[in-house]
Amino acid sequence: MQKIVKLNKKNVDLTKALEEFLLVRQADGIAKRTLEDYRWHVEKFIKSFSDLSNYEDIHKAVLHYFSEPCSSGYRNIKLKYLRGFFNWCVQEGYLPANPTTGIKKAKEDLNNVRHVGLETLKKLLQEPDKKTYTGFRDYCLMLVQMDTGVRPGELLQVRVSDLSLEVREIRIRPEVAKTRIGRTLIISPFTAQALAKFLGLRPSWWNDDVPLFASESGSILNVSSWSRRLRKYCNKAGIKVTPYGLRHTFAIEFLKAGGDPFSLQRMLGHTDLTMTKRYIRFTQDDLKEIHEKASPIQKLQQMGKRAPRKI
Secondary structure, three states: OOOOOOOOOOOOOHHHHHHHHHHHHHHHHHHHHHHHHHHHHHHHHHOOOOOOOHHHHHHHHHHHHHHOOOOHHHHHHHHHHHHHHHHHHHOOOOOOOOOOOOOOOOOOHHOOOOOHHHHHHHHHOOOOOOOOOOHHHHHHHHHHHHHHHOOHHHHOOOOHHHOOOOOEEEEEEOOOOOOOOOOOEOOOOHHHHHHHHHHHOOOOOOOOOOOOOOOOOOOOOOOOHHHHHHHHHHHHOOOOHHHHHHHHHHHHHHHHHOOOHHHHHHHHOOOOOHHHOOOOOOHHHHHHHHHHHHHHHHHHHHHOOOOOOOO
16 A cells, blocks of 8 residues: 655645545454444534644644533543554554553443333334334334343344344344454344234345334445434334443343343443443442342341241
8 A cells, every 4th residue: 555645854745644544444344333433523623724844743633622511421532532543643654653641541430321211211222113114214223122131233234144032142243343353133023023023024026134213215224324213213112221321221221120231232242341330330220139039148137037936
């Protein structure tokens, strides 16, 4: 690959560098959504400042960029993508150092976990018009997200061949998984029955390249479109739910039912327990009840209260 021609050792064209970086990462096989996120965040940074031709200007711009108020979660996302891009620039010799070095991640606000009550979920499931293809598709999308906690971006790329109704499983292929690690999701009998009915609504001429939850024209339904449709249903029902709110709700309800964090980590597709631990604080009251039932000390006390057997 032809390298970017720099004006001198101190100058670099970040826009051209970004295009080369994206080509390299695409050749590495990273997910399309990740490429789009890199482009969006790096371009947003570049367009926010008029002159970024040398390291000193870039470093000052980075400091100014991260001094702007925003949520801790969004700050960390910006830092992740910019740091990854600038690391590559240093590796290729376009920058003498990473301008984000020294900028620390913000402490995540655990309140960004959006748990939805069961009554709210019930109202949401009543909104789609199940007599139409799009309505029943949206209904099934809701069911699967509630049932598995799958990321919306992963679910919308599932193919019919990834679905096995006999064993009630959905396969998330490595190439569509956010972490590039495939996994298998278990669905409930009720969800499997709804999906079996939904398969009968698909046009017979659609092949396996058409996603399971495709649009009416057979094209992929992107995350933004799904978010807008979900918002429309919420407005009608007078509730507030997001696609990721359904994922969070599954995680919390799983832990409330006594599920262990390690199993939840595998189901959600987290590479480690760091992200999974966000949900644990929302289940502390439930864990206390579980502890009271499981503690050997509690059981010994109950044994001591039993009436003695007659001889």
